[in-house]
Amino acid sequence: MDLTLIVVLVIALALFFDFTNGFHDTANAMATPIATGALKPKVAVALAAVLNLVGAFLSTEVSKTISGGIIREGGGGVQITPEFIFAGLIGAIVWNLVTWFFGLPSSSSHALFGGLIGAALVGAGVGAIDFGVVASKVLLPALFAPLIAGLTAFTATRIAYAITRRHDGRPDGRGVYRYGQIFSSSLVALAHGTNDAQKTMGVITLTLIAAGMQEAGEGPQFWVVASCAVAIAIGTYSGGWRIILTMGTGLTSVKPAQGFAAETSTAATILASSHLGFALSTTQVASGSVIGSGLGRRGSSVRWATARRIVVGWLFTLPAAGVVGALAAFITQLGFVGIVIDAILGLAFIVAIFVLSRNDRVDSASLEKEVNAAGQMVKIKKVKPKKPPRSQTA
Amino acid sequence: MTIDWSALLLVGLVAIGSAAVVVTLFSIGIKLLAVPPADQAVVVGKPRDDETDDVSDPTRPRSATLGGIVFFVLSAIGVLFGVYLIIPALHG
Numbered sequence: 001m002d003l004t005l006i007v008v009l010v011i012a013l014a015l016f017f018d019f020t021n022g023f024h025d026t027a028n029a030m031a032t033p034i035a036t037g038a039l040k041p042k043v044a045v046a047l048a049a050v051l052n053l054v055g056a057f058l059s060t061e062v063s064k065t066i067s068g069g070i071i072r073e074g075g076g077g078v079q080i081t082p083e084f085i086f087a088g089l090i091g092a093i094v095w096n097l098v099t100w101f102f103g104l105p106s107s108s109s110h111a112l113f114g115g116l117i118g119a120a121l122v123g124a125g126v127g128a129i130d131f132g133v134v135a136s137k138v139l140l141p142a143l144f145a146p147l148i149a150g151l152t153a154f155t156a157t158r159i160a161y162a163i164t165r166r167h168d169g170r171p172d173g174r175g176v177y178r179y180g181q182i183f184s185s186s187l188v189a190l191a192h193g194t195n196d197a198q199k200t201m202g203v204i205t206l207t208l209i210a211a212g213m214q215e216a217g218e219g220p221q222f223w224v225v226a227s228c229a230v231a232i233a234i235g236t237y238s239g240g241w242r243i244i245l246t247m248g249t250g251l252t253s254v255k256p257a258q259g260f261a262a263e264t265s266t267a268a269t270i271l272a273s274s275h276l277g278f279a280l281s282t283t284q285v286a287s288g289s290v291i292g293s294g295l296g297r298r299g300s301s302v303r304w305a306t307a308r309r310i311v312v313g314w315l316f317t318l319p320a321a322g323v324v325g326a327l328a329a330f331i332t333q334l335g336f337v338g339i340v341i342d343a344i345l346g347l348a349f350i351v352a353i354f355v356l357s358r359n360d361r362v363d364s365a366s367l368e369k370e371v372n373a374a375g376q377m378v379k380i381k382k383v384k385p386k387k388p389p390r391s392q393t394a
Numbered sequence: 395m396t397i398d399w400s401a402l403l404l405v406g407l408v409a410i411g412s413a414a415v416v417v418t419l420f421s422i423g424i425k426l427l428a429v430p431p432a433d434q435a436v437v438v439g440k441p442r443d444d445e446t447d448d449v450s451d452p453t454r455p456r457s458a459t460l461g462g463i464v465f466f467v468l469s470a471i472g473v474l475f476g477v478y479l480i481i482p483a484l485h486g
Contacts, residue, residue, distance in 0.1 A: 036446075058482070059482045148405065148406045151406070151410060152414075155413070156417040160417050163425055164424050164425055165442070166442045167441050167442070168430070170430055172443070173424045173427050173448065174447050175448035177424070190477065264417055265413040268408075268416070268476075271476055272409040273405050276405050298443065
């Protein structure tokens with residue numbers, strides 16, 4: 001009875017984590033088309049949600065270890081128990097909600113790793129963690145992901161502007177990039193669905209195996225795949241508007257050519273990384289691309305203060321989720337009471353952050369207003385110096 | 395700690411290369427759609443950078459329109475290759 005309850009709790013938490021993963025990462029694909037007006041906010045998140053849903057069904061090659069070798073599972077390391085996963089998930093969810101509240105794009109996978117690491121530290125001590133793998137899989141990629149994506153997007157943006165620049169004063173047709181943006185962003189959303197929903201499938205499958213409800217070595221069951229797909233799609237559709245605001249207008253003011261270059265770079269970098277054996281975080285790649293495209297356009301500026309805040313968020317993701325995961329794991333050691341306390345505290349935190357977020361609500365309507373205002377400002381700036389010289393030459 | 399530097403370098407080069415190809419193809423398509431009709435072709439002025447121009451010029455040469463479409467299709471093939479890479483059932 002006890003075991004069934006914890007399994008149900010873990011599945012519920014895992015699906016909620018999947019949901020936060022969805023709305024946290026909508027921005028990776030859809031912040032730039034929303035910012036340039038290529039897609040209306042509601043249409044953009046609906047498109048991303050459908051692609052995430054489809055993507056989740058496309059691939060079920062769940063990795064054997066959800067932690068990718070960071071935690072030494074099995075003999076001499078951590079005994080994977082539902083309690084352990086439960087505590088790790090609480091850490092990951094809490095940190096995802098905190099970063100969402102501050103509008104910071106941060107990696108959901110790193111939050112999950114952090115939560116599990118914290119839980120493992122309490123359960124089995126420092127020896128359970130392979131810190132070499134932490135450095136090579138989490139810390140250094142966090143440095144390289146934005147660098148590679150930034151350089152790619154910078155190059156792509158330069159190319160786009162160089163090719164389409166006109167010297168005869170006629171329209172250059174750059175509005176067409178908005179149509180391109182729809183496709184490049186869709187590609188990013190689809191790639192996200194195939195990657196991220198799988199993490200939750202892995203967590204639930206691992207829990208079922210640990211609880212003896214499923215044979216080890218079997219893939220995820222269909223209801224697991226379906227519920228994960230639906231959870232990430234609902235999360236994506238509910239739209240992490242705060243993070244979209246940061247990515248779309250906070251880092252630099254994105255224009256169609258830049259948006260197309262940035263999302264193409266994000267897709268190229270993610271696909272290259274997942275097929276050539278050097279895993280990079282989608283969120284960090286997407287942030288790097290937006291910054292790179294900001295550097296690549298003449299006369300645009302990057303708000304480095306925002307970029308710094310985002311990077312600080314990345315640095316804290318693993319340890320912060322780890323601390324919460326560790327606390328949660330510590331409380332679960334009280335036994336059944338501990339799990340109930342954890343569940344109540346976790347629920348209280350979720351409710352509290354949603355209540356707090358109502359004070360300065362960001363939704364699709366307020367976002368659209370903001371984007372329009374930003375566009376207007378740029379237009380006025382652009383038109384003023386242009387008009388007089390042209391009328392003089394004519 | 396082991397970093398696979400060659401894999402990292404390869405990822406970087408492939409990412410830059412493939413993004414550059416797709417963006418180049420799409421941009422050439424846009425450039426072709428913005429080709430002026432022959433009688434207006436020679437207008438010398440300042441470099442023009444505008445962000446949201448749409449060009450719908452019925453007097454544009456037909457070859458330019460066709461060329462534009464060809465380059466958009468080529469760039470779309472790049473995106474379709476991405477879809478192919480995403481779906482494991484397609485490449486095993």
